[in-house]
Amino acid sequence: MNTRLRAKLASTAPAVAAALLFAGTATHAAPTDPPLAPSSPGRTAEPRDTQASNDRTITTEVRSRLSAARGLDPANIRVSTTDGVVRLEGTVRDDAQRASVMEMARSVRGVTAVSDELKARTD
Template sequence: MKAKVPTLPGVVVVATALTISVLATPVLVSATGADADTPSSTGRTQAPRDTAAASDNSITTTVKATLATTKGLEADRISVKTIDGVVHLEGMVRNESQRALALQTAKNVRGVTAVSDELRATSKAP
């Protein structure tokens, strides 16, 4: 269908239609605003965080409470810190089975991405 376009004397119409296309490329961005593939300051690629865990403080609180209610574990001798979802356990435990129990208990807490084992057992046998 041709439409009549009013022209001025001496003006020539060169194009009758114009098509504009816009292409968008999605970019993955982490919660901190950096590209998802950009390594963090520690050199690790950022893993997706569990959104149900509000913060490192809440993870630390939950790990401490879980350790305190775990039977056969002396949680008052274990220090807990959390940095970027990585739980650091430090202190003394009675034996290797308590050490393994503490590590597994911390790993099972929602939001924990890894556990750093800085626990020392006072004896080898359970």
């Protein structure tokens, strides 16, 4: 090999190696892909203790609203909440009162659904 060519290769080899090194780290340092979307368009998962705390808060608020309602005996209604779904069990005076209780539960912040297990009295 010619001496001139050897000298030229010797002087450019470190520059090429440095360019390749920096080019490789630049692609790994700043990803350009957007973050992955959740696998489900529905609710996102929360830590179990946080959800349980939210459920207790929802149940307390629903019970409070039922206690403040006129003409309603909250002792006849059991309220429980699981994953934001409020379950109402018990008896109410009539269908109008049932609808009112359901609306009270739905209006509480954090409620995702209401399960109606209420029965209207027939006597």
